[in-house]
Amino acid sequence: MCRCASIWILTTLRNGKPQRSSRSTWLEAPVASIGRAARFATKSLGPLIPKDCSSLFRNRTSSKKFQDCELMQVLGDKQSKKLGKRIETIIMIYDFEGLGLKHLWKPAVDVYIEILGMFEENFPESLKHLFIIKAPKLFPIAYNMVKHILSEDTRRKLIILGANWKEDLQKYIDPAEIPMIYGGTLTDPDGNPKCESKICHGGDVPQKYYVRNQLKQQYEHSIMVNRGSSQQLEYEILFPGCVLRWQFMSDGADIGFGIYLKTKMGSRQHAGEMTEVHPNQRYNAHLVPEDGTLTCSDAGIYVLRFDNTYSYLHAKKISYTVEVLLPDKKSEEKFQKLDEQTQRVENNHA
Numbered sequence: 453m454c455r456c457a458s459i460w461i462l463t464t465l466r467n468g469k470p471q472r473s474s475r476s477t478w479l480e481a482p483v484a485s486i487g488r489a490a491r492f493a494t495k496s497l498g499p500l501i502p503k504d505c506s507s508l509f510r511n512r513t514s515s516k517k518f519q520d521c522e523l524m525q526v527l528g529d530k531q532s533k534k535l536g537k538r539i540e541t542i543i544m545i546y547d548f549e550g551l552g553l554k555h556l557w558k559p560a561v562d563v564y565i566e567i568l569g570m571f572e573e574n575f576p577e578s579l580k581h582l583f584i585i586k587a588p589k590l591f592p593i594a595y596n597m598v599k600h601i602l603s604e605d606t607r608r609k610l611i612i613l614g615a616n617w618k619e620d621l622q623k624y625i626d627p628a629e630i631p632m633i634y635g636g637t638l639t640d641p642d643g644n645p646k647c648e649s650k651i652c653h654g655g656d657v658p659q660k661y662y663v664r665n666q667l668k669q670q671y672e673h674s675i676m677v678n679r680g681s682s683q684q685l686e687y688e689i690l691f692p693g694c695v696l697r698w699q700f701m702s703d704g705a706d707i708g709f710g711i712y713l714k715t716k717m718g719s720r721q722h723a724g725e726m727t728e729v730h731p732n733q734r735y736n737a738h739l740v741p742e743d744g745t746l747t748c749s750d751a752g753i754y755v756l757r758f759d760n761t762y763s764y765l766h767a768k769k770i771s772y773t774v775e776v777l778l779p780d781k782k783s784e785e786k787f788q789k790l791d792e793q794t795q796r797v798e799n800n801h802a
Contacts, residue, residue: 517567521575541580543624549586551594553745556697556777559669561597568601576603581624582610585617592779593695599780669699669741671771677707677760678767684720685756685774689748693779696754699743700772706736707768708759713752723757732759737770 524542531539571578584591591612599607613620618635630636632645640649677683687696696711710732714721723732735742748754760768 514563514566514570518570518574521571521578524575524578540578542578543581543583544579545583545585545621546587547585548588548591551588551590553590553695553747556594556597556695556745557743558697558699558773558775565598565601568598572601572603572606576606579606579609582606583617583621583624584610584612585621587612593693593777596778596780669701671699671701672773674769674771675758676767676769677758679763679765680761682708682723682761683758683770685758685772686714687754687756687774687776689751689754689776691751692749694748695777696746696748696756696774697744697777698756698772698774699741700737700758700770701741702735702737703769703771705738705763705766705768706734707738707770708732708734708757708762709737709742710757710759711746712755712757713750714755717753721755723759726755729754732757734759734762 528539528542602610621630621635625636627636627638629638631638631647631651633647638647639645640647675683675685689696700707700709710723710728711730712721712723712726713729714726716725730744730746746754756774758768758770760766
């Protein structure tokens with residue numbers, strides 16, 4: 453289970469140079485209540501498998517985030533009066549530690565895109581900078597999925613920090629306002645470096661909030677797999693590092709599913725003639741919709757195969773959505789440079 457990306461938000465002066473602040477820093481995280489300005493005092497989701505998002509009311513999630521954004525403006529007004537300066541913009545810091553393929557689950561991404569769109573449409577000038585810390589190599593693909601919703605102006609505000617991110621953050625936030633685990637000096641009264649009295653690190657979504665039976669997934673395509681036969685779907689991967697993402701459900705009974713890499717271009721190949729890259733097995737997709745992702749290590753033609761050869765009586769209708777996720781090239785180049793910097797730092801400490 454992975455930790456959800458946290459968000460730090462630092463109020464700054466609009467139309468002014470970025471500056472450190474010791475009095476106007478506050479923390480916020482996705483689908484969480486915002487704490488009081490001038491302190492790290494709020495809640496975060498903490499460990500979260502994105503599939504759990506299918507068990508939350510989508511409208512409640514979006515409404516809560518809209519409410520949070522309005523509260524940001526109220527807190528900005530209060531800080532303006534307190535500091536005698538006009539506070540209208542924020543700095544956001546995303547901690548992407550633990551980002552994995554499970555976080556690319558389409559319904560969860562769709563909810564996040566909806567929230568980003570709401571922020572862009574209603575609060576476009578509220579963002580000063582957005583820093584990315586501890587981002588894994590998967591980040592360029594995740595960013596490419598959502599960047600279309602961001603304006604060019606917002607994209608320019610996004611900054612990916614490398615191995616020295618702790619030092620870089622202190623150029624904008626006073627160390628006294630940064631928890632010790634993030635390179636600052638702030639601790640709880642008992643010395644806890646995680647500042648758990650100010651930051652709720654969250655946990656699993658309680659089952660009482662699950663509404664799985666009330667949700668109906670929409671699929672882009674459907675095919676019929678006749679009894680004793682199979683159906684193949686081909687997708688061309690132009691370069692390594694792309695991600696195949698799929699969702700499907702079957703009507704009435706289970707279905708076999710596997711992914712193969714073709715060894716011969718042009719003609720159709722049987723499963724035994726191809727390289728198996730995702731093991732073929734039977735899924736009860738008529739009971740629970742199936743979904744997954746695969747990082748393609750090689751370029752070529754990938755075949756998603758629905759297998760009904762074991763059934764002599766029943767044909768199966770399959771509803772499915774398949775996508776090829778491409779990495780964002782600029783982010784990928786940035787990550788290559790950061791990797792080189794990190795390697796040099798590690799070599800110097802060796």
